[in-house]
Amino acid sequence: MMEIMEQPKYARVAKSFVTEDRSQTMFLLRMVEARRDKLRLEVVDDLRSITRKHGFTPALVGGIYYLQGRLAKLVASSLVTGLFWLNLLFIVIAWIVARSIRGAIAMIATLTLVPLCMLGGIGWLHVPMDVISAPATNVCIGIAIDSMIHLVFGVRRAQRDGKKGWPAWIAAREEQWRGIVYSDVIFAAGFAIFVLSNFPPTQRFGLVVLAGLIVDILANLFVLPLLGGAPLRRSDREK
Known part of the structure; x- marks a missing residue:
């Protein structure tokens, strides 16, 4: 049968699937994505296990399905690595800008809240992450x-004017809230163009950025002042 299928009148179709020494062959599988509950690379590993179970040795696994799995793994690892190094660098920046332990911790905690809310919402809503939409978090x-640096600089200016603690943060927020809101609205208007795209990954990128900018505004105007300047003791509140 193999010799017959190697004849020119059959377009030598057998040579596309079996080597000349008959030691290796190629299987083409059509993968169904509708009811998949595992990662693509895990599915590929299951296929390798099934092949070995029946006495065969998988020499090479390729195709779009496998490449999509590899790409998804690289996107996830690069996202985690990028956020880790960015937050590590921000620890130094926060200490230089805030010049106080509480201020630096407040900035770090507030910044950490942004990717947590964004990635948590993405996971909760089952929004796919790809090469295009993944950079939205960064x-x-x-x-x-x-926005955070401008707000903290406003706090330092208020402290130079004689205000301390919570009043300094209130003064800084009253000074900076328009700039923070207006700049984020301008950024949102620019990235909203991607929402009008017909390409789903580009649409997701625009929507994730818009959601992230809302988190930015709320975190900088409410969470950061509370963590950085709210009275911790009753005696401080009475003062």
């Missing part, structure tokens, strides 16, 4: 850092 973190 974009929002950069914008949040900019």
Whole structure:
């Protein structure tokens, strides 16, 4: 049968699937994605196990399905690695800008809240993450850092004017809230263009950025002042 299928009148179709020494063959599988509950690479590993179970040795696994699995793994690892190094760098920046332990901790905690809310919402809503939409988190973190630095500088100016603690944060927020809100709205208007795209990954990128900018505004105007300047003891509140 193999010799017959190697004849020219059959377009030598057998040579596309079996080597000349008959030691290796190629199987083409059509993967059904509708009811998949495992990662693609885990499915590929299951296929390898089934092949070995029946006495065969898988020499090579390829195709779009496997490449999608590899790409998804790389996107996830790069996202985690990028956020880790970005937060590590921000620890130094927060200490330089805040010049106090509580202020630095407040900035770090507030910044950590941004990716946690974004990635948590993405996972809760089962929004796919791909190469295009994954950088949305880093974009929002950069914008949040900019607003955060301006707010903390406003606190330091208020402290130089004689205000301490919570009143200094209130004064800084009254000074900076318009700039923070207006700049984020401008960024949101720019990235909202991607929502109008017909390409789903680009749409997701725009929507994730818009959601992240809302988190940025709330975190910088409410969470950061509370963590950085709210009275911790009753005696401080009475003062």
